[in-house]
Amino acid sequence: MEDFSPQDHFRFPDEPEAIELRAFTHGLQPATVPKMMEHFTEDWRRFGVDAWNKVPNHWRPEHGESVGWWTLPTYLGDEFIAPLLGAPQGTCILQPHVHWTVQCLLSAPEVRDRGSKIVLPETAFPSVLHSTQQWEDLQSFQASIVPSIEDDRVDQAALLDAIDEDTAMVALSHVGFTTGARLSDAFLKRVANEAHAHDALVLIDGYHAAGSMPVNVTDLGCDCYVGGLLKEGCGSSGNTFLYVRDGLPLTPRLTGWFGDAAPFEFRQAPEPHPDVRRRFLGGTVAVAPMYHAVEGVRILLDLGLDTVRSHSLHLTDLAIQRADEAQLSLRSPRDRAARSAMILLEVPDAHKLTATLKKHDIYTDSRRNEVVRMAPFLWNTEVDIHRTFDHIERAVASGSYRDTSVSASGPVT
Ligand SMILES: Cc1ncc(COP(=O)(O)O)c(C=O)c1O
Missing domain, CATH: 3.40.640.10 (Type I PLP-dependent aspartate aminotransferase-like (Major domain))
Known part of the structure; x- marks a missing residue:
């Protein structure tokens, strides 16, 4: 992955600090798509x-x-x-x-x-x-x-x-x-x-x-x-x-x-x-x-699916480590062999935590108001994981996110 520059291969949202962690719903747009549509x-x-x-x-x-x-x-x-x-x-x-x-x-x-x-x-x-x-x-x-x-x-x-x-x-x-x-x-x-x-x-x-x-x-x-x-x-x-x-x-x-x-x-x-x-x-x-x-x-x-998988495992390892440090329970498998690209964290009022993260341009999603889901993928880095978990840790420690008002969760799968 050292030679892989996500900026050369994908198009990012306008927010300069955005962290897109929802590859399980929609990956980022490949850079070649506008040309193909033309x-x-x-x-x-x-x-x-x-x-x-x-x-x-x-x-x-x-x-x-x-x-x-x-x-x-x-x-x-x-x-x-x-x-x-x-x-x-x-x-x-x-x-x-x-x-x-x-x-x-x-x-x-x-x-x-x-x-x-x-x-x-x-x-x-x-x-x-x-x-x-x-x-x-x-x-x-x-x-x-x-x-x-x-x-x-x-x-x-x-x-x-x-x-x-x-x-x-x-x-x-x-x-x-x-x-x-x-x-x-x-x-x-x-x-x-x-x-x-x-x-x-x-x-x-x-x-x-x-x-x-x-x-x-x-x-x-x-x-x-x-x-x-x-x-x-x-x-x-x-x-x-x-x-x-x-x-x-x-x-x-x-x-x-x-x-x-x-x-x-x-x-x-x-x-x-x-x-x-x-x-x-x-x-x-x-x-x-x-x-x-x-x-x-x-x-x-082009990158090779082995490389894709090891990058994904590397970032989910780090996410799990940060979740453990924040004493958050994992709903998804800890074992690497049983893990996919996504991890699920058990959090009370998960919809509200997702909404709070979104205000900081960190895009995750939530299910049944019980879990926050994230899938760090090709364009994500260790810095993204640390920034995401710094926010999660602060939000969970203070509990202030639970005062956020959220509209009904969106139609995403
Ligand atoms: C496991 C799984 N199967 C299928 C789908 C989608 O199926 P369809 O192409 O019928 O919308 C999804 C998500 O949208 C999914 O997560």
Whole structure:
């Protein structure tokens, strides 16, 4: 990280002293995004309809391959998402949001044919947890929701026990969004072995994992891996992704004409595209988001995910040390192996502490008024951690922050 200058790679808020610690919601904007958005408006102006077939390759100018709006979801999947996930070529595609991908997956008869149970922990994100319940009637699925153990942790033994002959799929979050806890590779592999022994599939929601640490979907043995580029991926909304294990037969019924084998023949009956990942496309894809989608991933890949992870661990080590000194309890894992990029501190009136920090241009967030969350990331330094904890320590020692008035917490995830 010594040679890495965040100022060269990211754009910062106007406040000169701002400390952005919310990579779990939105990373900073990569410096190349304004140029990429200009390319979008210019390609649209210059090429109009023809841009669907061919635009200059702004994403990999050094490669010079031909790209068009039509093929961007798979091209960016191969060039940027596959290396992020350690996935083979031909297995990754951009998607609009995790919610859509899960809907498509649940609509595939090849999932229902394996059994009627979807096993998942109660802490799964709503895009997975709610969708599964919504599909209970449509596919006569039964959501087998495994209750958490203390502090929202996944009950790993109960989850493994819940997998049986009637299980169609197991769906897990790689990192718990309410806990910051990362499921170990060993556990995820055990789940994959257990699921496959019962002819069930494994879906991992990799939001908060992919982009903040090395991930290898092939080693994990999962069948599908979804995630997004909005948060630690430093993209903006409209860009998530799907990995589908090579050779896995899936014909989602929620596919659209962009996922058809011959979209421009406008045939009477649908025919699934031979490339399975393309079947997860619906109608006309949103083009503008794909211009900024992978600018953050480019930075992460150039730097190397091992470096990203060790910087994150270094700063969360320091944050934990400062939390201990301030006698604040940690809600997220202390153990490095189980830690993600975020840490959660238990604080009374957490919303008010977050609001107080914001007045000093230190951006964290709070949950249920019980915990303050922060994720020091690529652009943060030790100085940022010390400044943040100096404020927290003073605020907690005096208790004065509890007199701050706060409006309802904002719509952030
Ligand atoms: C674990 C997890 N999964 C999924 C999402 C988002 O899903 P979607 O793309 O459906 O909005 C989030 C946060 O927004 C998340 O934290």
